[in-house]
Amino acid sequence: MISSENLSVSYHGRTVLRNASVAANPGRVLALVGPSGCGKSSFLAALNRMTDLIPGANVTGQISFDGRPIDRVFSSRTELRRQVGMIFQKPNPFAMSIRRNIELALREHGLGNRDELRQITERALRDVSLWDEVQDRLDQSALELSGGQQQRLCIARAIALKPQVLLMDEPCSALDPIAAERVEQLIQSMREHYTIIIVTHNLGQARRLADHVAVFWTRGGVGEIVEYGPTEALFEASSNEIVKSYLSGERG
């Protein structure tokens, strides 16, 4: 389980997210929803300390993994990122061959000899249903793939490292509807093996995919989580007026 307690994020001294506390569990999907600019991406980035790389970013509060502070569980940022993988809105394959995209990630983490690298690469590409589409052109540039294929490659690159947690920042929103649906189906099929936290503006997608939802909102210029709970309870029976109107599509 990965959880945050009173997580706050600021940039150059301006707080953009205050006291966010949620938990995400293995085999479950947690969706983060809410209007633009209320700190969802900042929250996600803080979870695997991507915020360390952002100039002016500061994070306070606690992030725990299986109940222990994350910095004590993972010996380095590299190890943290191996266990807590990230998928971005815009597919970001490396400008190199399809095969190298996955093998390089494995090598960076010191995993596998040549034969193992090939096996892990094939497994990962099969897991994202890309193998049949690319097995004859593994040495071609990943940039020649379609957007949807690139996104599935990025997911393959992340899962090849066998992470426990996958953070996904609007993974379908830059894709055409058919490619988006395929990636959503892929997330469905992967869910039992990972803890997945997904930022999405697509409320239908949140409802289809998520076991739990956290609704982010901006109050007084600062983002916060206004409600967090089981998906159906929030969509069907929230007593919070903001949440009710946002989830019914009337607001935000």
Ligand SMILES: Nc1ncnc2c1ncn2[C@@H]1O[C@H](COP(=O)(O)OP(=O)(O)OP(=O)(O)O)[C@@H](O)[C@H]1O
């Ligand atoms: N690198 C940065 N430097 C300064 N301010 C930033 C930075 N990244 C984000 N912000 C600000 O932090 C606030 C929260 O942004 P964030 O991207 O986390 O929100 P979001 O809810 O994910 O938005 P969206 O749904 O549009 O992606 C915004 O006001 C944004 O301008």
